[in-house]
Amino acid sequence: MSSVIDGKAVAAAVLEECRSEVAELKARGITPGLSVVLVGDDPASHVYVGSKVRTCGDLGIYSRKIVLPAETTQEELLAVVHELNADPAIHGILVQSPPPKHIDEEAIIRALDPRKDVDGFHPENVAKLVLEDKTGFVPCTPAGSMRLLAAAGIKTAGAEAVVIGRSMIVGKPMALLLMAKGSDATVTVAHSRSKDLPAICRRADIVVAAVGRPEMVKADWVKEGAVVIDVGINRIDDATKKSGYRLVGDVAYDEVAPKCTAITPVPGGVGPMTIAMLMKNTLQAARQLG
Amino acid sequence: MSSVIDGKAVAAAVLEECRSEVAELKARGITPGLSVVLVGDDPASHVYVGSKVRTCGDLGIYSRKIVLPAETTQEELLAVVHELNADPAIHGILVQSPPPKHIDEEAIIRALDPRKDVDGFHPENVAKLVLEDKTGFVPCTPAGSMRLLAAAGIKTAGAEAVVIGRSMIVGKPMALLLMAKGSDATVTVAHSRSKDLPAICRRADIVVAAVGRPEMVKADWVKEGAVVIDVGINRIDDATKKSGYRLVGDVAYDEVAPKCTAITPVPGGVGPMTIAMLMKNTLQAARQLG
Numbered sequence: 344m345s346s347v348i349d350g351k352a353v354a355a356a357v358l359e360e361c362r363s364e365v366a367e368l369k370a371r372g373i374t375p376g377l378s379v380v381l382v383g384d385d386p387a388s389h390v391y392v393g394s395k396v397r398t399c400g401d402l403g404i405y406s407r408k409i410v411l412p413a414e415t416t417q418e419e420l421l422a423v424v425h426e427l428n429a430d431p432a433i434h435g436i437l438v439q440s441p442p443p444k445h446i447d448e449e450a451i452i453r454a455l456d457p458r459k460d461v462d463g464f465h466p467e468n469v470a471k472l473v474l475e476d477k478t479g480f481v482p483c484t485p486a487g488s489m490r491l492l493a494a495a496g497i498k499t500a501g502a503e504a505v506v507i508g509r510s511m512i513v514g515k516p517m518a519l520l521l522m523a524k525g526s527d528a529t530v531t532v533a534h535s536r537s538k539d540l541p542a543i544c545r546r547a548d549i550v551v552a553a554v555g556r557p558e559m560v561k562a563d564w565v566k567e568g569a570v571v572i573d574v575g576i577n578r579i580d581d582a583t584k585k586s587g588y589r590l591v592g593d594v595a596y597d598e599v600a601p602k603c604t605a606i607t608p609v610p611g612g613v614g615p616m617t618i619a620m621l622m623k624n625t626l627q628a629a630r631q632l633g
Numbered sequence: 634m635s636s637v638i639d640g641k642a643v644a645a646a647v648l649e650e651c652r653s654e655v656a657e658l659k660a661r662g663i664t665p666g667l668s669v670v671l672v673g674d675d676p677a678s679h680v681y682v683g684s685k686v687r688t689c690g691d692l693g694i695y696s697r698k699i700v701l702p703a704e705t706t707q708e709e710l711l712a713v714v715h716e717l718n719a720d721p722a723i724h725g726i727l728v729q730s731p732p733p734k735h736i737d738e739e740a741i742i743r744a745l746d747p748r749k750d751v752d753g754f755h756p757e758n759v760a761k762l763v764l765e766d767k768t769g770f771v772p773c774t775p776a777g778s779m780r781l782l783a784a785a786g787i788k789t790a791g792a793e794a795v796v797i798g799r800s801m802i803v804g805k806p807m808a809l810l811l812m813a814k815g816s817d818a819t820v821t822v823a824h825s826r827s828k829d830l831p832a833i834c835r836r837a838d839i840v841v842a843a844v845g846r847p848e849m850v851k852a853d854w855v856k857e858g859a860v861v862i863d864v865g866i867n868r869i870d871d872a873t874k875k876s877g878y879r880l881v882g883d884v885a886y887d888e889v890a891p892k893c894t895a896i897t898p899v900p901g902g903v904g905p906m907t908i909a910m911l912m913k914n915t916l917q918a919a920r921q922l923g
Contacts, residue, residue, distance in 0.1 A: 466760030536817035
């Protein structure tokens with residue numbers, strides 16, 4: 344009964360939009376540019392950065408990948424950021440998280456020119472989200488989740504949305520986006536300290552699960568006909584897989600899906616949207632910086 | 634049955650705390666200073682500014698009231714702000730709202746040194762609220778509302794809180810404070826576009842009404858035993874009063890109060906807390922600026 348929200352397809356559509364925006368920008372003499380800075384040799388980070396750079400290439404966005412050794416100091420990394428802030432060829436800057444432990448990530452984020460902060464983590468962009476100022480950059484994961492709702496034709500106005508999780512990167516921005524004028528949802532933010540999470544969740548027309556606990560949201564947490572956005576990406580052991588693991592969301596998909604009007608799978612739901620929204624943000628930066 | 638949360642008494646207690654903090658600061662050679670800038674001759678604004686200045690005087694906080702004519706230009710006002718930003722005798726700056734229409738209030742707020750923005754409206758402080766960074770300034774009305782909850786011994790952890798209203802000055806910051814770590818409430822933000830506001834409100838252990846509609850919240854909106862914080866201050870016609878009006882909150886007090894464990898009256902509830910929290914913020918600024 345439930346419709347699966349195909350994140351790959353929606354992401355592909357967003358990337359096609361980006362492709363024509365790139366053409367428009369180039370026609371105006373602007374080649375959008377993104378720089379991704381990677382410190383150390385975390386293999387997962389290298390994979391993420393690789394696909395960001397590839398997507399740029401595919402769309403005609405200039406990209407500059409800067410790989411720094413794990414022992415790079417805070418001052419050296421700050422110097423790189425300052426250089427990129429000043430570089431007119433670069434419209435978006437992203438320092439791949441997590442950096443090595445000796446790096447003060449918050450200070451790095453604060454050092455970014457907020458007009459180039461395409462991750463949307465700089466305080467200036469956090470504030471713009473609260474203040475509903477559209478010139479700010481919205482963090483990619485919640486922005487992608489909103490886009491999935493829109494693509495699936497889900498009306499948020501007047502709907503009861505429950506966001507499980509209150510992180511700075513997903514839960515809070517998602518709640519702010521859902522309650523903003525134009526979205527107009529009635530938003531509840533629930534979390535580990537909430538009493539009777541299942542009962543709270545059952546009220547929701549729209550559930551956004553962003554807690555990072557594998558398959559936490561069960562069938563009896565979800566109202567018949569609800570829409571479920573599963574932001575979680577968790578590895579669990581699976582002896583039947585060559586890798587020894589498989590990816591699951593924060594939602595027990597197999598039992599929850601039959602109750603839903605629409606649901607995002609994991610993988611293939613919110614995941615693919617993240618890079619697509621990063622590209623969108625980079626183009627917004629290029630447009631705004633002129 | 635219900636206990637009335639006495640805002641005047643709690644505000645007085647906060648001001649006594651402030652008095653000893655002022656003494657401590659002075660012992661360290663710091664005289665905390667607040668400058669209040671008033672543009673134009675709105676009578677209500679003059680009354681507010683007057684009582685802020687008086688409260689400073691009473692506590693031994695240095696205050697500087699700057700009254701500018703209604704025809705002051707944006708540039709002239711910005712020049713005043715810049716001067717106060719640079720003045721080491723001034724730790725807190727407040728530009729009384731609303732300024733005349735030709736003034737871009739947002740630009741004025743952005744021009745404030747965020748370390749002196751004791752109203753908590755600068756984007757830097759908005760972001761700090763989201764990021765749960767305690768060095769930021771929390772807007773006075775929601776900060777005062779939280780203080781009233783604490784003073785009344787109301788536990789917020791795990792409680793269901795419903796905030797009615799999503800303004801930047803009250804609704805959103807109040808929701809963020811209630812959901813922050815340490816407060817740990819399950820927070821719903823409802824608003825004019827919410828469906829069945831009474832039903833949403835009835836779920837609440839804690840109701841915060843911040844919509845600016847006289848006596849909107851009725852008895853059947855409130856669960857037996859709930860706690861109600863009424864942020865509204867509305868004038869309604871009253872022929873029995875000399876002034877021809879009286880002040881009421883967003884809550885129909887007489888019918889709601891009997892159902893509540895605790896409730897704030899209007900006037901005498903949240904209102905008196907605002908100046909008290911402004912003094913608190915000024916002292917925080919003085920401490921942080923050293």
